[in-house]
Amino acid sequence: MRAVISVVGKDKVGILMNVSTKCAEYNVNIIDVSQTVLRDMFTMIMLVDISNISIKFGDFSEMMTSFGSEIGMEIRAMHEDIFNSMHRI
Template identity: 60%
Template sequence: MKAVITVVGKDSVGILAKVSNGCAEYNVNVLEVSQSVLSEMFCMIMICDISAISCDFVDFANDMKKLGENMGMSVHVMHEDIFNSMHSI
């Protein structure tokens, strides 16, 4: 089972570190990272393995959202199924 984490907002020091740290805390394994910075706008997409997650997925999603709010970034954690459903037949 995988989840997609997206982080969007103004670039600053340590975004990737904080988000990865958040994942590690819940035993979520980061599989792929794609990031770009355009005119100070930071955009990162992380694909994570949540098979061995140490808490309820919903709690993880809510905590990461709060982490984003603390950094002034918009963080979304969504189960991969929504993307599979919408973009593949």
């Protein structure tokens, strides 16, 4: 099972580290990362494997959102099927 973690907000030092540390903490494996900074706005999309995640994915997703507000970023962790169904036929 895979999920997409998106991180959007004002660019600053250590975003990637912060997010990947959280992933490692819950045994979430990062498969691919793409990030851009456009006019100071940081956008990162992370594809992760959640097959061996140590907590329920719903709880992980909530935790990431509140972690995001702690570090001043908008973070969402969503099951990949939502994007598959919307953008692929």
